[in-house]
Amino acid sequence: MNKQKQKKNVMISLFFIFIASFILYVEAAISADNRYNKKKPVIIIDPGHGGYDKGITGIYGLFEKKVSLVFSNILHDKLKDKYKTILTRTDDYFVNLVDRTSFANQMDGNLLISIHTGGGSYRFSYFTLYYGITGRQHIQLDMNDSLSYNSYTTPEDIWDLISNRHTDHSKKIAELIKKNYTNSEKKVCKIKQYPLFILKGADMPAILVEIGNLSNPVCEDKELSNKKYLIKLADILVSAIDEYFK
Numbered sequence: 001m002n003k004q005k006q007k008k009n010v011m012i013s014l015f016f017i018f019i020a021s022f023i024l025y026v027e028a029a030i031s032a033d034n035r036y037n038k039k040k041p042v043i044i045i046d047p048g049h050g051g052y053d054k055g056i057t058g059i060y061g062l063f064e065k066k067v068s069l070v071f072s073n074i075l076h077d078k079l080k081d082k083y084k085t086i087l088t089r090t091d092d093y094f095v096n097l098v099d100r101t102s103f104a105n106q107m108d109g110n111l112l113i114s115i116h117t118g119g120g121s122y123r124f125s126y127f128t129l130y131y132g133i134t135g136r137q138h139i140q141l142d143m144n145d146s147l148s149y150n151s152y153t154t155p156e157d158i159w160d161l162i163s164n165r166h167t168d169h170s171k172k173i174a175e176l177i178k179k180n181y182t183n184s185e186k187k188v189c190k191i192k193q194y195p196l197f198i199l200k201g202a203d204m205p206a207i208l209v210e211i212g213n214l215s216n217p218v219c220e221d222k223e224l225s226n227k228k229y230l231i232k233l234a235d236i237l238v239s240a241i242d243e244y245f246k
């Protein structure tokens with residue numbers, strides 16, 4: 001091979017190396033940019049009760065406010081890498097319902113999950129999921145419409161209307177959790193549509209979960225006071241949440 005031909009081959013090789021490096025550089029830049037632009041969904045986790053508001057007390061003395069905080073912390077730890085997760089309370093103190101939902105709205109949440117246990121007179125172990133309804137379901141809020149509040153002027157009325165447009169999504173999340181729970185636990189899981197105050201004012205899909213029943217001694221002793229069981233339940237919620245946001 002003469003010298004000129006050799007030089008030509010080297011130039012061609014260098015050219016292709018340059019092109020390949022450029023392509024790799026552009027691809028890396030695009031994927032870094034995508035990572036930067038992909039905003040993590042904001043999940044507000046609301047541990048029910050707190051402070052003087054103990055919630056339900058089990059017959060062995062376990063407080064609902066404690067179970068809800070322990071479970072919420074487990075859920076928070078499991079979600080925090082993939083989502084921006086925010087707790088409405090982080091210790092044993094009282095937060096009123098309006099402040100919880102308002103905080104979720106201020107944080108621009110994409111999902112509100114309020115954690116509770118069941119109780120009261122029934123003694124079976126239920127896993128219950130609530131999503132909201134409003135007293136004025138015929139009114140649909142539309143982001144693009146100019147709204148007339150002429151006949152609905154009290155703050156309570158407006159509060160009641162906010163969650164309307166998220167009802168279908170709230171229901172969808174409840175159904176995903178129910179599917180996972182029933183597959184994993186083979187126990188009763190109910191979905192109820194109920195105008196709970198904390199859900200009604202949420203400007204995002206919102207559900208309230210009763211993760212067990214504190215008035216059931218077996219549930220209190222074997223499940224709600226057992227961290228391993230709570231971790232298993234949290235995994236059920238996490239996979240439903242992942243499915244919802246995928």
Ligand SMILES: [Zn+2]
Pocket residue numbers: 048049055056064116117
């Ligand atoms: Zn409660």
